[in-house]
Amino acid sequence: MSDEKARPIIWARPPRSARGPQPALTLDRIARAAVALCDAEGPDALTMRRLAAELGTGTMSLYRYVQSKDDLIDLMVDLTFEEIDRPAHPDWRGGLHWLAHQIRARALRHPWAAQVDAPYFFLGPNGIEFLEYLYGIVDGIGLDIDEMMRAINLVYAYAEGAVRQELAAERRAAASGAGEEEWMRAHSAYVRSLMGTGRYPLMQRVMLEAEQPHMTPEENFEYGLQRVLDGIETWLPGSGTRKSG
Incomplete structure (x- = not known):
């Protein structure tokens, strides 16, 4: 196993010694500066050198706190979960x-958050608190622990993918430099030439009959979400369609 794989995640590392002068930076300050940078300029702008400059420190000094961009x-992804409130919900579906x-x-x-991989976010202080809260939404409704995990993962995967x-x-x-409808109009001649070949009858039906392309992003998201929730409801005891496994 390489040193990279063996290195503990950042939250599992021992804290810096309290002896000597107080550190100039904290992980929280570093994470907030990195989030602000990515919010403003996107994930490609994030380098250790650029972040160090934003913080007014040297790159090597920054490496004393975070050992890698990963x-x-x-830290950044975990920080974004701090923003989310934890309200009470009257029922699992609403939750x-x-x-x-x-x-x-x-x-x-934070559009950059959908473009980065952060497999350990759920082990950060905000991520694990958020997951504990989420499991509480589906606790006590007749699902076993694996089904509870699958329900949360299914909704999460749908929302992130959409x-x-x-x-x-x-x-x-x-x-x-064009909106979605302008982009479609600009390519309409090419699409019509494909449909004119007669080789794509189902795609032609999509172009002519489907409502989804004309939904707003919010409407499209909600339409798919309701179907996901309908599917989870069939897992509940008494649904009449419950299947195990």
Whole structure:
């Protein structure tokens, strides 16, 4: 096993010694500066050198606190979960509906968060507190612990996947200087030429009949979310369609 794989996650490392002068930086200050930088300029702007400059310190000094960019991203993603309130919910469906919209809102506030990998965020102080809260939403409704995990993971995966598509469309529109409908109109002649071949009858039906392309991002997100929640409801005891495994 390499040193990289053996290195403990940042929250598991021993704290800096209390002896000597107080450290000039804290992990919280570093994470907040990194989040602000990525919010303003996107994830490509984030380098240890650039962040050190934003903090008014040297790059090597920054490495005394975070050993890699992966450490930094874990800290940043964990910090974003601090923003999310933990309200009480009267029922599981309302709670999971709230969860999905919170994930979407978080990604829209911090678009970079949908473009980075942070596999250990749930072990950070905010991430693990958030997960504990989420499991409370589906506790006591007749699901076993594996089904509780699957319910949370399913809603989370749907919300993240949907908002990634939404953000990708926004980036495409920004790159082309046109809105989504303008972009589609600009490519309509090419699409019509494909449909005119007769080789894509189902795609032609999509172009002519489907309502989804004309939904707003919010409507599209909500439409898919309700189907996900409908599926989870079939897992509940007494649903008449409950299946194990």
